[in-house]
Amino acid sequence: MSGFTMPSATLLAQSVASGVFVGALYGLLGLGLSLSWGLLRLINLAHFAFAFLAAYLCYQMATMGMDPLLTLAVIVPLFFAIGAALHAAMMSFRITPFNSLLVTFGLTGIVEALIQSIWTADFRKLESSYGEHNYKVAGLYLPLPELITLGLAAGLSFAVWAVLRYTDLGKALRASAEDAPIAAAFGINQRRNALLLAGTCSALASVAGVCLALGFTLAPSQIYAWIGVVFAAVMLGGLGRALAPLIAGVLIGVSEAVTMAVTAPSWAPLVSFTLLIAILLLRPGRAT
Amino acid sequence: MNTHPMTRRTVLGAGVAGLAAASGLSQAQGQPIRIGSTLALTGPLSATAQVHKIVGEIYIEQVNKRGGWLGRPLEWVLKDDQSKPDLARTLYEQLVTVDKVDLLMGPYATGAILSAMGVAQRYNKVLVHHTFGIPSLAKYEMAFPAWSLGSDPANTVPNTLFDALAAGPRPPKTVAVVTSKFPSIQFMSAGAREVLKKRGLTEVLFLEWDFGNRDFGPIANRIKDARPDFVWVGAIGLDGNLLLDAMKKIDYVPPQHFYLYPAPAPLVSLPEAKNALSVTIFEEQPPFTNAPGAADFVKLYRERATAAKLPDPSVEVQAGASYTAWQILEAGVLATKSLDDKAIGTWLKANRVDTIQGKLRFDGVGNYGDDLMRIKQVQGGHWVVVWPKAFTHGGATLQAN
Numbered sequence: 001m002s003g004f005t006m007p008s009a010t011l012l013a014q015s016v017a018s019g020v021f022v023g024a025l026y027g028l029l030g031l032g033l034s035l036s037w038g039l040l041r042l043i044n045l046a047h048f049a050f051a052f053l054a055a056y057l058c059y060q061m062a063t064m065g066m067d068p069l070l071t072l073a074v075i076v077p078l079f080f081a082i083g084a085a086l087h088a089a090m091m092s093f094r095i096t097p098f099n100s101l102l103v104t105f106g107l108t109g110i111v112e113a114l115i116q117s118i119w120t121a122d123f124r125k126l127e128s129s130y131g132e133h134n135y136k137v138a139g140l141y142l143p144l145p146e147l148i149t150l151g152l153a154a155g156l157s158f159a160v161w162a163v164l165r166y167t168d169l170g171k172a173l174r175a176s177a178e179d180a181p182i183a184a185a186f187g188i189n190q191r192r193n194a195l196l197l198a199g200t201c202s203a204l205a206s207v208a209g210v211c212l213a214l215g216f217t218l219a220p221s222q223i224y225a226w227i228g229v230v231f232a233a234v235m236l237g238g239l240g241r242a243l244a245p246l247i248a249g250v251l252i253g254v255s256e257a258v259t260m261a262v263t264a265p266s267w268a269p270l271v272s273f274t275l276l277i278a279i280l281l282l283r284p285g286r287a288t
Numbered sequence: 289m290n291t292h293p294m295t296r297r298t299v300l301g302a303g304v305a306g307l308a309a310a311s312g313l314s315q316a317q318g319q320p321i322r323i324g325s326t327l328a329l330t331g332p333l334s335a336t337a338q339v340h341k342i343v344g345e346i347y348i349e350q351v352n353k354r355g356g357w358l359g360r361p362l363e364w365v366l367k368d369d370q371s372k373p374d375l376a377r378t379l380y381e382q383l384v385t386v387d388k389v390d391l392l393m394g395p396y397a398t399g400a401i402l403s404a405m406g407v408a409q410r411y412n413k414v415l416v417h418h419t420f421g422i423p424s425l426a427k428y429e430m431a432f433p434a435w436s437l438g439s440d441p442a443n444t445v446p447n448t449l450f451d452a453l454a455a456g457p458r459p460p461k462t463v464a465v466v467t468s469k470f471p472s473i474q475f476m477s478a479g480a481r482e483v484l485k486k487r488g489l490t491e492v493l494f495l496e497w498d499f500g501n502r503d504f505g506p507i508a509n510r511i512k513d514a515r516p517d518f519v520w521v522g523a524i525g526l527d528g529n530l531l532l533d534a535m536k537k538i539d540y541v542p543p544q545h546f547y548l549y550p551a552p553a554p555l556v557s558l559p560e561a562k563n564a565l566s567v568t569i570f571e572e573q574p575p576f577t578n579a580p581g582a583a584d585f586v587k588l589y590r591e592r593a594t595a596a597k598l599p600d601p602s603v604e605v606q607a608g609a610s611y612t613a614w615q616i617l618e619a620g621v622l623a624t625k626s627l628d629d630k631a632i633g634t635w636l637k638a639n640r641v642d643t644i645q646g647k648l649r650f651d652g653v654g655n656y657g658d659d660l661m662r663i664k665q666v667q668g669g670h671w672v673v674v675w676p677k678a679f680t681h682g683g684a685t686l687q688a689n
Contacts, residue, residue: 011513014538018505113330121335122599123526123554125533134539143537216502217529217554225500253503260506265497266469268506 007261010139015261016254021146023233023253025215027246028153028208029226030233031160032201038240039177040194040201041097042090045227046104047205049111050079052223054209056119059126059218068128068214069148075206083202084195091194108223115220124218131214145214152207153246160204161242173197177240229269232276251275320363321356321627323617324389326379326404327396331371336606337396340418341366342592343610344393346585351614357621365389373399380407390627394418394434394613396606398472405431414629414636416616418609421472421549426654430633434613435605436569436645438659439652442479445567445661446520449480449546450487452565452663452675453518456686460517460544464493466507466531467522473548477522484520492516499524508534511542523547532560544688553600556666563687567661569645570608571673573681582644585611604671612643 007015029051036044054075061071086107095103133144164170175183176190184190212218233252237244255275256268325344328337348362356362365387369376376395383389384407394417395404401417402425408415409428419435420426426433438444453460463484467477474496484491493514495507508531511519519542521528528547532555535542546565547555555561570576577583586603593601603611619641620632637655640647649657663675665686673679674686 007510008513011509014509015506018503018509022503022505116330116334120599121331121333123529123551125529125554125558134537136539141538146537217526217533219526222502225502229502256503257506260503261510265495265501265507268503269498 011261012258014140015257017140017142019254019257020250021143021150021253022257023250024146024150024153024246025208025211026226026230026233026249026253027157028149028211028249029205029230030237030245030249031153031157031242032204032208033230034234034237034239034241034245035160035197035204036201037234038238039173039197040087041100041177042087042095042104042198043097043101044104044201045101046086046107046111047201048223048227048230049108050082050202050205051209051212051226052218052220053111053115054079054206055213055216055218056115056124056209058210058213059124060119062126062128062213068126068130068210072207072210075210076203079206080199080203083205084199086202087195087198091191112220112223119218119220121220126213126218128214143215145211149211149215152211153249156204156207157243157246160200164242169193169196174240229272232273236276236279317356318360320361321358321391321621322363322365322387322389323391323393324365324367324380324383324387325393325395326367326369326376326383326400328371328400329366329368333371333397337371338596338598339593339606340396340610342589342596342598343607344614346588346592347611347614350581350584350588351618357618358625358627364393369395369400371400373403376400377403377407380404384411384413391617391621391629391632393617394420394431398422412629414617414620414633416613418613419606422475423652423654423656426656429637429655430629432616432633432636432650432655434616434643434648435609436612436648436658436660437656438661439654439656441659441661442476443483444659445476446480446483448659448661448675449520449565449567449663450483450489452686453544454487455675456544456688458517458544458688460489462490462492462515462517463520464495464511464514464516464518465491465520465522466493466495466511467497467520467548468499468501468524468527469496470499470522470524473522473524476548477520480520480522501527501530504530504534505537507531508538508540511535512538512540516542518542518544519546521545521547524549525551526554528555528561528564529558532558532564536560541689556600556669556671561666563689564666565674565686566664566671568605568608568664568671568673569612569660569662571604571662571664571671572602573673575679575681576608576644576673579644579646580642585644602671608645612645612648615643616641616648 033047036042057075058068058071062068130144135142172188173193233245233249237248252272256272259268259271327340328334344364348364352361367379369379392408392413392415394401394415396418398420401420405415405428415431420433423439465477465481528550572586589603589607590601620636624631624635636650640649646660662673662679664671665674672684674684
């Protein structure tokens, strides 16, 4: 194990930038998960499988000549429908939050097998013109795919936050999560809203999937590599919140990146999860 | 779990053998010799295991065309271990006790091989294995490696590499060692650190990451910051691609770079992998293809791998080791004229076997023999061997960025 090293200013700044970029992806992946968990009481592990399925669909369409970002026009509605249909099935079987964890874990395995049967277990890399663009600002390298991810993560987080805070739909969703019977007494159509939200969560996963395809090499088994850290971002931020996963994701991403800049990269998960435990212990109410 | 007894192929092989007999070759007769093994036909290791499946099928076909072993045709009883070492152990038990196979062949990869080795030891069966990367863990006296990385690869492989670099256009003075903590990688990288110190080189950076690391950005940043002449990457699978992606994002091209066990096809197809170095025991080029049977094998493998839609239909380390494993087992059976595991094991320990890798011996630690690892480099979108000079072709030499 290597010891502590004092990094140069450039190395530190570039590491912080890397941390912000990867943290934005944690936040984008965590956004739908947090909403689903907090507002629908559904711990949807299949969220990660949907993200990777969307990434592979983006890869497939892009290799057929479509612009990777334009694939969102197909992928987002498709995953909205998948998410709504899954939630409809969950509701009809009255799946409890704990059982939803088991059911969606099983679904994740099925989606992984599906991906593997279509695209094989081999690694796939989306080669696009976006990957060729790299901006240099004040000595820092800012790759376009990462900037797109950051922009989408921030834009969608703020958009969801605004909807939850300022629209009737958002208020209805929050009211249903707070006290479903009272919300129903006020005439809120919980079923319709739940389906709408579940579809939105899956659609958000699909956007994260397109970002994954833009910036990362894909392999079916990598579905599981993201679960721990994204769960940490969701827990750290608090459930059902729109901006919190992004903020928590960036915090984790930067802490990991700076750790990797000053000491052994293998310490990075230890630091991020220690941070999670410390913050949860100091602010236990945030995890409920 | 799937079982794939090669009945149809055996029949086909027997038919071909019949035709061969008419042309003067001998014909396999009687009960088939049943060879049992598992492969990761599904699960995360399935992509590479497909290579071993194709090679095994080719070898069985070729042997049956030649008249089988001891005049009997071969039948391969192949089961799917689903990339799970615990399942591999159960299936090897089943192969010995239920299927009652005559001989065993090793699975893929290291974890499953260790499981199979335990079963083989319990039943005193010979186990020839393909690509087991840690000789010191191969404790069973009747387990024989087909991957000729030598008894002390942590010392010999880095020395071969640094010999190649020393003879290259820009002998390095400073080295960055960055490595996965994956077991078969970590000890090799530790060996590289010792070797470079003994050779008077300066280590300017040493980093380790856990297997499955997602973010290579900060690692690329630190390599760039350290400004090494040469980067040793203890890479397995996709690590090399991910690190090169991260280097590209910060506009960094390492002057010279080495990847220990990369996924070969994805790496060679990456433009950033230009002049990347790695190790090999077999490549599709002379003098490797001059070995008896090698050229035919390469041709057949290319046809089958293309038909199976493998991303890279070329024969390199995995396919080369897999073919070698069958050659080792065949040598033992034919030399002893028996299927007796003890006799085969004793003979293999005392003799050398001609393979497409070269002549192998099995009298070192873990039955490993000589280190036959060569250095290859990505040049013009292909792997070419650049060291030792005797194994290069067409004047290929080591290049630097």
